[in-house]
Amino acid sequence: MYCSTCGKEISKESKFCRHCGHKLITESSDIVKPSAISKDTSSGVKQILSIKKFFLFNLLTFGIYTAYWGWKNWEIVKRVKGLDVNPGARGFFIVFTSFSLFKEILSLAKNYGYKGNYVPWLLGLGLLAINLIYNLFSRAVEKVEEIDLTAFLIITAIFIVLITLVTAPVINAMNYFLKHNKEESSKFEIKHNYVLIVLLAVIFIFYSIFGLIEGFYTTSYTEATKIEFVNSCVDAGGTRNYCECFYKELQSRLSYQELLTYGLTGQDLPDKQVIIHACSGSN
Incomplete structure (x- = not known):
């Protein structure tokens, strides 16, 4: 038996979680109304991100969204497991912190009966390799005298597709956890993703005007x-x-x-x- 709040294992006879103190619902407890259940889980559902949206957000922000996605997931892991970490910093360096993040997310999902599986270190290595190759590609492009913008955008899209394929198992695991956990947060509702994209688009246009992509x-x-x-x-x-x-x-x-x-x-x-x-x- 696992606590619905922190996800840690507890005995079946327990009335309170010995880890977080959450009151547990037992067979003798009053029946919870459907409306109450909907209210408890609604915020978790709002955080669920489809793989298509992950790809779209990354495409619109030239891959920058991955850092925000890492920050968001580290925030959830920190709150649920009580870890002493800086979600923002870990999200910014998601390429390097993905190894531990992917492991933590799989652990959370498994606690709720998740049947899927993946190798955290292998996906982390894949994400790191893709980003390193893309950075080398970008630096090589800067030295080329004549650049085809269309070709550059197509190649960038291919790299984003690869990043999406690598992170897809992790996204599925986190979505499963959010659906089965009463994890509540108003900080990462889907509307904030659109705000982020608009801000990043403005920044990109600003630098474009001043010759960053000249x-x-x-x-x-x-x-x-x-x-x-x-x-x-x-x-x-x-x-x-x-x-x-x-x-x-x-x-x-x-x-x-x-x-x-x-x-x-x-x-x-x-x-x-x-x-x-x-x-x-x-x-």
Whole structure:
């Protein structure tokens, strides 16, 4: 027999849980009205998150939702098991704390007769590997001169699909626990998920405006800048080969933003004489 509040094992004769002090319902107790049961479990149901919504929220936030999901679940585990942990910090580092979180969630579900099973450390390792690979991919993309935004978004979506597949067994286990436990919380109702997504979307748009994802549009800008620079250089008396060489040298020495500043104005170019010397054979 298990306590419906803390989930810990107790003797069948107990009237109160020796762990949390919760009064237990015995056979001799008054029959609980259906409305009361509905009231006790309603908040737990509100916390239930479908796998489809988990995928959608991550897709809209480029995977950031996983950290919030980790925070939410660590908060539940902390409250139910009385652990001395910081849910927010553990949620932020969910990639590393997932090993213990997945184990705790499976334990909670098993206490209520959950028949499903998974290997916590294996799923944790999978989540860690997916995130490491994606980070390496993102860093590699930053070094690419011409980026296809559509391809980048598709690859990002694939990584989110993989994350969803890895966490699906854990989501199912937690949902089972929430359905069978009178765990109550008003902090993580589903509406708060939408608020989070809106805030993250605003942040993403803000950084986009200020050029955080400027590299996604490098292709069109570079071609337009190249044509304008080379034509201006030719009009000034340089040969096309020399001007194209000069532009190429600028690209290798300057950032894209610097290229727009120096390349178009022709003023105060860094290493200008070195570049002229390097391209002198192209005349």
